[in-house]
Amino acid sequence: MKKLNMLKMVVVTLLFSMTLIGSMPVETSALSMPLRAVVNGDRLYFPDGQPFVDKQSRIQVPIRFIAEALGVQVSWDGKTKKALFHSGTTKVTLTIGKKEYEVSDKKLNMDTVALLKDGRTYVPARYVAEAFGAAVKWEQVIHTVYVTTQGSTSTPVKPEEKEKGTTTYFDGIPFNNVRDIDEYERMSVDKSEEFVLKLADQLTFVKENGKYVIKCTYPKIPEAYEWSLGVRVHFKKGGYISYSPITNFKENRIPNSGSFTKAVPISNASEVEYFNIIMSVSLKKSLGGTLPQETGAFNIVAEPGVSKSAIYIPQSGEYPQVAYKDFDFNKMFQW
Structure with missing residues (x-):
């Protein structure tokens, strides 16, 4: 029965993820969070x-x-x-x-x-x-x-370096309006990964005043982009509740900027079977065709006491998926 439930969880998770970010590579490289070095x-x-x-x-x-x-x-x-x-x-x-x-x-x-x-x-x-x-x-x-x-x-600034755009800091993350975008003006894979990791650190599931709530404060991002966040809470008795900025259910709608606190209608955390979260940074306006507006997304799945995963999934198969083995699940899930 447990294997069947896990299989159902994987299938639903993939459907949810694909709805938000499109098709994705199959293989995942099990790496811990890499140490990055960025110079100028x-x-x-x-x-x-x-x-x-x-x-x-x-x-x-x-x-x-x-x-x-x-x-x-x-x-x-x-x-x-x-x-x-x-x-x-x-x-x-x-x-x-x-x-x-x-x-x-x-x-x-x-x-x-x-x-x-x-x-x-x-x-x-x-x-x-x-x-x-x-x-x-x-x-x-x-x-x-x-x-x-x-x-x-x-280091002296070379003439050609002056044409590399302007760097602006957003909640401590530098973004260059030339170097940090791709040919379609989407945020680069590396930079998108930095921003979604920052968002993941600011999303929590906590208990306040006897209620089980989801709390989030979105990090600041460049004007041309917007956050995409989807949260699904699946229940042991069957069914789930989805929270996102684009849901048709007004009571489950969350903003894609600023802060929010959203109460989940449960009386005990033991009612939850598992959580599925996906977040990305997207262009505000589509450039037409079927081109995705984001270059990658962060997918988090956690079944209390059973399993958990946190994976950054680039849109292009040119880049490997990265599984964050040292992600702080305890900080995010406090129910």
């Missing part, structure tokens, strides 16, 4: 060693990539185990395993250390970037570090 609006990709957060909660990145991103020269002294960065009059020296480091012959101390891992040299991004006048910001929700070069020691 451009995401860095690491073909070999991947960045990670160390025991001191500092972001460690492969030495070569942080140097290239900042436009500085780097050399490695294997005998002394020193990493040397150089640009203009600024020189930075880090020694593997030591908290003391040097910036233009001035000795300073970090709260972590550069280290060797799997035969590669890693350095703490914040200390290297800030030494060269860059600003570093960490967004925990979307697991992203943003590095922005500035001042006289930053």
Whole structure:
């Protein structure tokens, strides 16, 4: 019976998801949430060693990539185990395993250390970037570090770079109106994923004044786009209730901006069999034809005490699906 119920849940979930985002790839790569590095609006990709957060909660990145991103020269002294960065009059020296480091012959101390891992040299991004006048910001929700070069020691801006649009921050997420869209003016897959992860962090199922409610505060997004959010609560006795901005049932309608609190008509959380949530960022107006207005969506399914999944599903098969194994289900579902 349990297997039959699970099969029914999967079928209904797929139908619900396909209604909102169209067809989707079949295979899913079971990955934990990736650590992203974005420098001056451009995401860095690491073909070999991947960045990670160390025991001191500092972001460690492969030495070569942080140097290239900042436009500085780097050399490695294997005998002394020193990493040397150089640009203009600024020189930075880090020694593997030591908290003391040097910036233009001035000795300073970090709260972590550069280290060797799997035969590669890693350095703490914040200390290297800030030494060269860059600003570093960490967004925990979307697991992203943003590095922005500035001042006289930053990388010179090339003439062609000035044509890459304008970057504006929306609740901590930078969006560039040229680099972060595709040829159809839809939000890029990577940027859409950042925004929906932010929304997922702000959607909760809580109990207030004896009622079981769904609460949400939408993050701000660029003017040309709008949120698409659908929530289905399935019941053990059969049937379900759908909440979305486009439902024909006025009592189940939710906005697609601002905040909302919606009470679910149950007297006990044990009445719920499972939840299905799907969210995406879409263009406000269709460009015609059958082209989807979004580039991907975040699909969350949770059956209390049985199973749960959180998957980002790109529209194009060119990009892999990503399953977020470390998604905070306890924060979202508090009934």
